[in-house]
Amino acid sequence: MGQINVKNKKLNVVLAGQANVGKSVIFNYLTGLHQHIGNWAGKTVEKAEGTLQYKGYTIDILDLPGIYSLSTYSLEELISREYIAIQKPDFIINVVDATHLERNLIFTLQLLELERPMVMALNMANLLEEKGIEINSKKLEKLLNIQVVLVAAIYGRGINKCLVEGIKLAKKNPLREFLKYGKEIEERIRYLIDILGNIKIPYPKRWIAIKLLERDKQVEKMVKENKPEVLEKAKNLCLELEKIHGQDSPIVIADERCNLISRIIEEVMKTKKPQRVSLNEWLDNLTGHRIWGYPIMIAIFSLVFISIFQFGDHLSFWLEEISSGWQFGFQNIFGTSFLSLLAWSGIESAVALIGIVLPYIFPFYLFLFILEDWGYLARVAFLLDNLMHKLGVHGKACIPIMLGFGCNTPACLSCR
16 A cells, blocks of 8 residues: 555655654644644544645645553544554654653554554654753664654754655565564464464454453454454463463563563663753652642642632623623614614623623633643643542543533533
8 A cells, every 4th residue: 555655646644652742743843734633433532634745745644642552441542553554554653752762662662563664753852961861863773673763843853854764664665573572472472473364354463463462352352253263272372471470461561561661771771960850840740749749739720710710700890891881872873673672682692791701711721721731731630540530531531520610511522
């Protein structure tokens, strides 16, 4: 599929990465005004698509949801891996936060298992020196067997180079060596690949084998429909791994990934002597603290709501004072006929709506924008995650609940 698109000078590109790594900045830089937001077919998850012309190519770019893995714990994760495996984009731009490389590589390794050409955009490279971090990008390229490009998305640096490297990959579509896990795991992966044979599932066989060892329910269901005997053997292999390591097989695979990432980090990243902690880092540590984070959260939201209602009450009273004499002025100009009274009732309703809604909704969304731009809402979601899980929802659900105190409509919309 990639070769056909290249010949037609048309490429299908995917931006993939964890949340808050700068994917949206890169997407907006590349597509500008040529983008549209819609929903995945039959899903409530949004997708952002855009098009650009670059060096004679028409490039369609899809910004996948910000996720932390390619498991099936959320709808976003399932959609992302299905799109990559079934649509087979010509290449993937994996956007990574260079200042948190170890955490981001967990997702990178899972992307590599889907066997699509990939370029790593090592974003926030401009902050490395400030944080006392050195990354050997050439060595990282060699270890991961992919192209690595240093990017500073907010300044637009390195983004075009990602496209250049990606186009080269789409033309060649080179074979890539896989990163190897431990001996016990690799033996079982090879065995599963052999017995999978020509199974009619759109995912790479190595990826299917790994997911079977992770007890991935979606993959187990697909294998059961095609080759149920493979599923039984996979379950036995999982039990063998659990007996060897004394842990559940999904944890064994996760530990193996983490060990692999730790070895990569040791070789490619060096941290200098810690510099003075910046104000932002100090605030991050304080607001996410397991003890002090909660009273700070209560204080911040109490201050926000008090400010909103104080400001709203004053603005509402001021608007009411201004509009109080409008009726008499309107009647003096247009009279008291039925049509003029009807027109005035419409105007009065609009003025009343503005006087009630605007004074409270405007400051509320202003505060919400400030907190989100600072990154504080992500910390609130982290702090309340355990409580929200007891209610049967994710930690991010605290934001719709908070919105619901102001108005149910934006609360329901934000649940998407």
